Amino acid sequence: MRLATWNVNSLRTRLDRVLAFLDRSGTDVLALQETKCRDDQFPYAVFEAAGYTAAHVGTSQWNGVAILSRVGLEDVAKAFPGQPGFAKQAATVPDAEGEPSLDTLLALPPQVEARAIGATCGGVRVWSLYVPHGRTLADPHYTYKLAWLEALRDAAQGWAVPDAQVALVGDWNVIPLDTDVYDPVAFAGHTHVSPAERDAFSAFGAAGYTEVSREFLPGEHIYTYWDYQQLAFPKNKGLRIDFAYVTPTLQARTTGVIIDRDERKGKGASDHVPVIVDVAD
């Protein structure tokens, strides 16, 4: 079985590329992140015509995760148990002088975002994950990111029972090693590289998972993302932030990992490329 994960940065913009990728790669199960569409905008029929059943969760133009499968798709979960929500701040309200005041920002109730979807495909429990970005170390989104990862770790630890076949794949928005970024000095003080984020990422190892892209592709400066700005891709100024954690039984079946770097080329590319995991039948 060929399992892949890809942050497509808008499915509607990239639908032709996704279909071409499925055809070219022979992927059986594709986890997508950042579909950037609502469920009613998701092209279920297009994927059905291509032979794939799809499950999607999307509530707005932001986030959105999906799983496509041509080897079955069962027991869909549109969030993980205990998945934290994010409390957006409403518009400022006027203070006594009628001016917007930073002291009167209104925190809206936390909303569980479309960042995780699970389904059982061909005997493997697949989770398509879009970890919150964090924005800056001082932003409430960063606190949310750490809480989100911790809650996922707790849930995932419970799934990692003996012989379980679980894959946690997606855009983790964490740079685990200094050699996973083109310039670690330039990233100091930013999100993705903080000790807390790196600890939250590596905690999945202690929870019973192995990150198989690292196992099969241990080299330095292997990237899965290149910013659209500053000619990052031609200069190969990338980040390694898309990963696949799997349970031991699934790890034992894993025969290889491919990072499809060519998918970043040409006009209309996503800023991320697919990470492909091959699993023996």
Added chain:
DNA sequence: ATGTCAAGCTGCGCTTGA
């Protein structure tokens, strides 16, 4: 070339998010 892209909403530019 302060070397980007996408979506929504109002509108044909701005804001948000990455």
